[in-house]
Amino acid sequence: MASVNRFIQFNNETVDAALLNRLETLARALADAPYLQLTMRKLLELRPTESAVSISVFWKHRNPETVRNGYLSDVYLLAAGYWRHFSLDAWQTFSAKRSPLPELRTQLLLCAEEFRLSEKIRKQRPGTNSMFDLRESVYAEFHSQQYAINRQKGFHADALLNAAYLALRDGRPDGNTLDDMLFNQWTGMYDAASTRDAGRIVDAMMDRIEFLFQSDMIHTYYTFGDPPEKLPKPREHKGAETENEVEEKLETVEEWFQAWHREMESESDQALEFELERGDSAEATGGREEEGGAEVHSTARGESEGEHKESGEATDRKTGTQEKKAGKSFGREHENVVYEEQRIQADSATRPAAEQVRLRQEPHVRALLKELRKRMQQKEQSARVNLMSGRLSKKLTGIATEDRPKPFYRKSAPSGKLDAVFGLLVDGSASMIDKLEETKQAVLLFHDVLRKLDIPHEIVLFYEDAFEADEDRQPNRFEWIHRFEDGVADHATSIFSLDAHEDNRDGFAIRWMMGRMQKRQEKHKFLLVFSDGEPSAYNYAQNGIVDTASAVTDANKAGIEVLHLFLNTENVTEEQAELFRTMYGNRSVSAGSLEQFTEQTLRLLKRTLHLVVQSG
Incomplete structure (x- = not known):
């Protein structure tokens, strides 16, 4: 795991993951596209080939109301505007024409479309008027400033774009950048009803613009996102059969993707039918991966000599491991992830060290057990x-x-066993190397308390193989230290065989453990994550924080409470605390020194177990 302090602090901003998740949910609802992804970039972007849209960082560092309404207007413009009413066919036809001023021509069209789609959304959804009023007020001030600067610097094409924006909202600005002829042509946008209409108006203006201006724009105020040549070609698609066999032309992004998904579902059904008839267990192309149906890439045999429970564990080592594909079920960030699940190789030579630590921790374990049993007894007798x-x-x-x-x-009848289950994910990245001994002690305490209470729990080391990871394949490993099925078996030697590896993909690991815990029938479910920094893996640095926050939200919705312990050798900074609040909300605690790892683990256990006893 990359340390939080590894950056030179030129820009130490963190993404508000909770806000981004809420905006993405809104975008999916507006576009009626559950697969739509939302990111944040410099400018508004529409990327149909990635099923993604991007809101703009333009709204950062403003008052909270402006930030909120600005982002909301971006989402409405993208998901209720461009996604539904922007014509890919007209855009590709427009982009295919050559011009000596291609940037100005393109940005004029996108400026016109922003105005047209904003007005359309206002009429369809009157409740958005206030947010679009604020949006246009802020952008009008921005373009007024840019207009003056660009004229002063002699960037005439840029100044024309600024003037064009202002002309549709505040009237023509001072100066002759937008002359009478261009202004009259440009205001025809008030009557434009489609992308094609807007394109015709821009092209009608370009003859005079190309005569007046010799150089293209310097700045980029508008961009589509995907280059036209990458976009899906609009095509004829047969709709419902009628007497005349009317064909439906797919123009908008929404129409194209609806047709594409229907075809993918059809192909998936055909592939599944073929596999069922043939009896293949491999994953179908375009289909969903089912448990046990993952493609086997490699097999390995463990040779652990540690102390194991005979039931199931010996079989784990004998049968080897299967490398599985994550696929889309784990989220867009992990489509190229493959993973293995295997027992950690326990070293029996660690037994003396484990027993020595266990002896030191025994008073703490005994005190907690005594307190819990007293509370349980009081509840039983009430x-x-x-x-x-x-x-x-x-x-x-x-x-x-x-x-x-x-x-x-x-x-009350004696409750006997506490109705709870625990999962513990231990970060196995390289930066944990200087914290391993203290981490082992904290994990052993966790294991001993739950074992003595006969509470099912699972302890897993997770990491990504950075040396093998590339664009097409990111191998991840889950090493079981103790499994749910192991009951009260003692795995102290497995715990003391923990080792540091390379990277960590936290959101993926949380979703993996969430899948296992959802199969459990216990009433109370807790997932603890021990880590020493933010997520860090191949192509994951920028999106790891948002993805981890999303995984935590999904787990909470599934009835699993996620708790985070930040393992650090010094006191947590406000910046670090804010980062972990972004990912884990108020369920993150920090250990400010190596000596506090065990103390904080004990505190987490006490808090969760008291909750279980109290709620019954």
Whole structure:
């Protein structure tokens, strides 16, 4: 895991992952596209080939109301505007024409489309008027400033674009950049009803513009995102069969993707039918991966000599490991991830060190167990009163004073075993090397407390193989230290065989463990993550924070409470604390020194177990 302090602090901003997730949910709802991805870039972007749209960083560093409404207007413009009403066919036809001023021509069209689509959204959704008013006010001020600067510097094409933006909203600005002829042509945008109409108006203006200006734009105020040559070709698609066999032309991004997804589903069904008939267990092309159906790439045999529970574990080592494809079920960031699940190779030589630590921790474990059992006993003995049946209470005045008396009580039945399950993910990245010994001690404490309470738990080391990772394949490893199925088996030697490796893909690991915990029937589910910094893996540095926050949100929705312990050798900084709040909300605690790892682990366990006892 990359240390949080590894950056030179030229720009130490972090992404507001929670906000981005909310905006993405809104974008998907507006576009009626559950597969739509939302990112943040310099300018608004539409990237149909990636099923993605991007809002602009233009709104950062403003007052909260402006930031909120600015981002919302971006989302509405992209998902309710461009996604539904921007013609790919007209855009590709427009882009195919040559011009000596290609940048100015392109940006004029996109400026016109922003105006047309904004007005369309305002009419369809009157509740958006205030956010678009604010948007246009802020952008008008920006273009006014840019207009003056560009004229002063002699960037006439850029100044024309600024003047064009202002002309559609505040009237023609001072100066002769947009002369009468161009202004009259440009205001024809008020009547434009489509991308094709806007393109015709821009092309009608270009003859005079090319005569007036010799050089193209310097700055980029508008961009589409995907270059026209990468875009899907609009094509004829047969709709519902009618007597005349009417064909539906696919023009907008929405129409193209709806047709594409229908075809993909059809191809997937055909592939599945073929596999069922042939009896193949490999993953279908374009299909969903099912458990046990992953493609086998490599096989390895473990040779652990550690202490193991016979049931199942020996079989794990004998049968080897299968490398599975993550696919889309783990999220867009992990489509090229492959992963292996295997037992950690326990070193029996670590037994003396483990027992020595266990001896030191025994008083803490015993004190916590005593406190919990006392609370459990109190709860078991507490009477439930005012019942319709059960034992007759000694206080019978209610029979005479109440219309519907409830004079019975019942003692709670002993709860026995706590109805809870725990998962623990341990960061196995290279930066953990100087914290391994203290981490092992904290994990051993976690293991011993839950083992003595007979609470099912799973401890897993996770990491990514940075040396093997490339654009097409990112191998990840999950090494089981203790599995749910192991019960109260002692895996101290496995814990003390922990080692540091390379990178860490936190969001992927959380989703993997979430999948395992969702199969459990316990009422209370807790997932602890021990890490020493932010996520760091191949092509994951920029999106790791957002993806991890999204994974935590998904886990919480699934009824799994995610808790994070930041392992550090010094006190946490405000910047680090803010980073972990972004990913884990208020469920992140910090250990400011090596000695505090075990103490904070004990505190986390105490808090969660008290919650379990209290709620029953």
